Amino acid sequence: MVMIRTIVVVLIFFLFHHRFGVKGCSSLSYNFYEKSCPQVEDIVKNGLQAIFVADPTSPAALLRLMFHDCQVQGCDASILVDPGEGSVATEMASNKNFGIRKRELISIVKSMVEAQCPQQVSCADLLILAAREAVDFTGGPRIKVPLRRRDSPKTPSYRLADALLPPVTAGVADMLNVFAKKGMTRTESVAILGAHTLGVTHCSNIQNRLYSHNNGDQHRAMEPGFAAFLRLTCPQGPLTSNLSFVPNDSTSFAFDNQYYVNAIARRGVLKIDAEMVLDPKTAHIMQHFSINQDDFFQAFSSAFVKLSCSGVLTGKQAVIFLFLFDITSAKVPAIFIFGDSLVDVGNNNYINTLAKATFPNGIDFCNKGSSGRFTNGRTVIDIVGKYLVPQVTWPDLGNKDFTPPYLDPRTTGDKVLKGVNYASSGSGILNDTGRVWGDHISLDEQISNFEETKKTIVSRIGRQETRRLLKYQALFVVVIGINDLLFGQQVGCFRNQSCQAAYLKNLTSTFKSQLTRLYHLEARKIVVTNIPRIGCSPFERDINPSANDCVASLNRPIHSYNRRLKLMLMDLTANLKRSIYVYADIQAILEDILHNNKSYGFKNADSACCHSAGVHGGLLPCFPLSRICPDRTKYVFWDAFHLTETSNIIAAKHMMAGDLNYVSPMNILQLVHA
DSSP states (O other), X not given: OOOOOXXXXXXXXXXXXXXXXXXXXXXXXXTTTTTTOTTHHHHHHHHHHHHHHHOXXXXXXXXXXXXXXXXXXXXXXXXGXXXXXXXXXXXXXXXXXXXXXXXXXXHHHHHHHHHHSTTTSOHHXXXXXXXXXXXXXXTOOOOOOOBXXXXXSSOOBHHHHHHHSOOTTXXXXXXXXXXXXXXXXXXXXXXXXXXXXXXXXXXXXXXXXXHOSOOHHHHHXXXXXXXXXXXHHSOSSTTSOTTOEEESSTTTTSOSSHHHHHHHTTOOSSXXXXXXXXXXXXXXXXXXXXXXXXXXXXXHHHHHHHHHTTTBBOGGGSXXXXXXXXXXXXXXSOEEEEESTTTOOSGGGGSSBSOOOOTTTTTTTTSSSOOSOSSSSOOHHHHHHHHHOTTSOOSSTTOTTSOOBTTSTTOOGGGGGGOOBOOOTTOOSSTTTTGGGBSOOOHHHHHHHHHHHHHHHHHHHOHHHXXXXXXXXXXXXEEOOHHHHHHHTTSTTTTSHHHHHHHXXXXXXXXXXXXXXXXXXXXXXXXXXXXXXXXXXXXXXXXXXXXXXXXXXXXXXXXXXXXXXXXXXXXXXXXXXXOEEEEEOHXXXXXHHHHTTTTTTOSEEEEESEESXXXXXXXXXXXXXXXXXXXXXXXXXXXXXXXXXXXXXXXXXXXXXXXXXXXXXXXXXXXXXX
16 A cells, blocks of 8 residues: 655644643534634535545545544544654554555545635544544434544554554453443444444454354354355465455445344354344344434444544644645556647647747746746646646756647657647637647547557557556546637627527537547546636637626627536546546636635736737737736736636646535546545
């Protein structure tokens, strides 16, 4: 398992007391974030639902993660912390934490919350909320939990985890004692063990029970057919690896009372399962829960809250961590980019076209010559790629290891294994779009170029590894369509509603075929952007001087196209096996930037920074004789159509960690782990 490195930045609060831990829930509150982050629970729920759908093993992993965190030093998120170089091994190094997974999901949720409520919500609270969502999503009770936890400034050692986490050999008395210390009644203690209804058990945890001759009544209590099944799945000796496992019950993806039904039927997997049915202190509770799921849910909810209040830290006792996990080092080795000038990084420098990004385009990228980008610095996908491709180094702008343009003669050999950019300024979904500028690379041709790249990849790493790279690891990004709408305006009947509808229908139908073609070339994780509000661009403002604000007549067909696109992507995801097409709402992102431009620090939201003609600088493209605004960080628009790097950074954050208002059914960080 790839070790997830953690950088912990202490944002607020410092340690004042030597004693940690506040027993009970009295120090917590059910409305703690009512003012500072009222949407936090919705962010967590919406953020995790898409992941749960894509990976049904995640709920069980998050529930176990919370249990193990709360058992060692209290519910303080210490289980998320990895040691720095030269540090003593933390609790994750404990053998009893073998199989702990999905810690990175808390970082994903954290990044989404930080985007809305910076420096407000602790990882400890997010871990509890994530476990609560895991129970709810899988059919269990909706548990109301108090919040206000802080993250521990003290990272426990693996020795403490070894001492406090119960062993798989623990008996009934041991377990009851463990949970009694958390304030649980006997009924609640039996209920909390019902969490075993989700997930799997590793074979290594039941080998002794299956093959030891000293198991007495507990071994004989196992139903013979079930015992035979377990031995077949978990054979004794070297044939059983650490990765071998058995489902906890027949409904291991559903939170229900099947755990108790199985235990009563002598089909419990763990030693404790069999013992609780036989022990007079717990047998009647096991029997009752096996026939009354509602009572089990009620007792589990109460036990869950008590566990979540164990050893919590509040106020000045602790800190809030901002966890920045290197979550993608084994998952996104390559990004393949298709599109137009919004993401072109120089392909047009190699073809005969007027649509070239000449200097001062790229003025903040390399300070000499053209970067091939239609912005002052990085494109939005340059910025996204910074966080997704670990092989690429990013010390400064102008780094040679940005995803290279396909037509660059140096884009050969192993370099294509990290991804390739096929985008071409002026291009569109339709093959005729962009011909007015001269040569162009349409989306159909871009996909054909990717097909050639795929052949190169096969020649470097073989067909099987290529399939694994493209299907399970690589990210595909498609940013296109704006030129098709601009070209559509030139169609004589475009302002006629029926003609406009026919044009948009043809556009989306063509696009659907192209995205399906990508799927058949083994692309599976595909981010597709919609069309932003070009009616608000400096160009449209200048050619429509009578409009007081954005040009609504052009924004209406964009809205119609975007609606069709979103439905089409949902249809593709539903009908193309194991595909995930993510809808990135660039229109909503731009609206957010324009509406909140002052909050983002902009001083100009309607004019081009690089300008030469027009009231808003939108009548001519950015070229060597253009005037440049003195502070490019204060402008939303770089030129007549394109955004500044500052705007692109905001857009990238929304795409990476935004909620369903900006990306659906999941954001890019969630897609990476889907």
